[in-house]
Each structure stands twice: as C-alpha cells, then as structure tokens.
Amino acid sequence: MLAAALLGPDAPSLSPGVVSRLTGEWQQEYDRSQRRDLSARQYVYIWTVGVYLQARMEPQAECMLVILGATPEGKKELVGFQVGVRESAQSWRELLVDIKTRDLSVPPEVAVGDGAMGFWKAIDEVFPGTRHQRCRVHKTANVLNKFPKSMQPTVKADLREIWHAESRARAKAVMDIFAEKYAARYEKAVTCLTKDRDAKLMVFKLVQTAAKTWRRLKRANQLPMVIEGVTFTDGVAANDTENRAA
DSSP states (O other): OHHHHHHOTTGGGOOHHHHHHHHHHHHHHHHHHHTOOOTTOOOSEEEEEEEEOSOOOSSSOEEEEEEEEEOTTSOEEEEEEEEEETTOHHHHHHHHHHHHHTTOOSOOSEEEEOSOHHHHHHHHHHSTTOEEEEOHHHHHHHHHTTSOGGGHHHHHHHHHHHHTOSSHHHHHHHHHHHHHHHTTTOHHHHHHHHTTHHHHTHHHHHHHHHHTTOOOOOSSSOHHHHHHTOOEETTEEHHHHHHHHO
C-alpha cells in the first residue's frame, strides 16, 4: 500500500520494465526542473538543507543539497537540488551558480540554514548581498546535545524563550541570561549558542522591517473583507472612510 501511494498503481508489480519506465520519467522531470527559467522569479527567503543518502552505493559520502524559496506572495517553491560531496563549499557553489545562471537576477534577501560552513562560504561568493539567518531547529538540537538528557527539557524551554521573544533586544537579553545560567558547567553549550548570535537573531530585524508594510485592521471580523478585496486606509475599510467624509 505504501509503495502504491508513493509510486502509483504500478508499484505492486515493480518489474524491471516498470522500474526502467519510472526511472526514465523521473529523469525527464529532473532535467526539466534543472532547466527551469528563473528570470521572472524573486525569492525573499531561501532555506537550505543537506540530506545524506542512506544507500551507500558510492565510496564517498553523498549528500542531496536542497534549496527552497519563498516568493514575496508567500508561496514556497523548490528552487534547485543536486547531489553533492558532503556539504562542501564547492558543491553548494555549483548549485548556487546553476541557479544564478538560470537568470535569477534578484538575489535572495535572506538565506536560512544550519551551521555548515560550506554553504555560507559559497553564498557569500555567489550572492554577497544575501543576509544570514541560522536555523533555530538545528541550533536547538546542537545546543541540547551538549547537556545531559535529564536537563534537556528545561534547557529547551529556556531556548524557546529566546526564539519567541517579542523583540531583538529581548532575545539578546534572554540569551545573556542563558549564558550566565549555564556557562560555569556547560561552556561548550553556551559557546555553541552565542558564537553566531547576529545570524541567529536576524529574524527579528526581518519582522521589524516587514511590520512597516503590514496592513493593520481596526474592529473585529475584518478578515472576510480582506479576502473579498476591500481596500483599507489606516486600518479602516474604504467604504467606511467615504461614508464618514459624506
């Protein structure tokens, strides 16, 4: 049943001919995606991840490098992917250059990724204006690994206070409290958290910038009007403004 759900109705009888046909179709889809024109695309954010393949068919460790992008409208898209040698700077560079040569003329505003230095080196070379944001999921896991398991729930709650802070200033203050609380016995964990502080807290700058263009609505139950396309001025529906003027 699982094979059928993933591969289609022909999956129950995966004969050599079926495998060959599916492989050919997937290869065609991959080739089309690798040639996709990006000249009309703009990505505000990109997320990157390296997925290590479990099947060890090659003598060297292979890693699937994946880049997802978010458009200004909030739509997520698969921007590109390829198999690389680990998460080396050269492998990431090849993928980023490929995306750029497909006419992605507007560099991404922000790149989100883990602490793998290969990617950050590559993106600074290919898209030097793109800002860095560390992935908090990876960072949380890396910090927790440096604590005993018995302490991890408490530490995770402390880290959540940083990520969910109402402002960048508050996040910095909570991070300082975390460092003071744990540095004496768990110096490696504190170093792991604080070594790239600015990149981890970039998200607060993004929220502050975006807030300047957010549409503020006054009164309750205004969302249906937004969906219908009603325009607002200073949080008040256009027709209400006109009525008041009359």
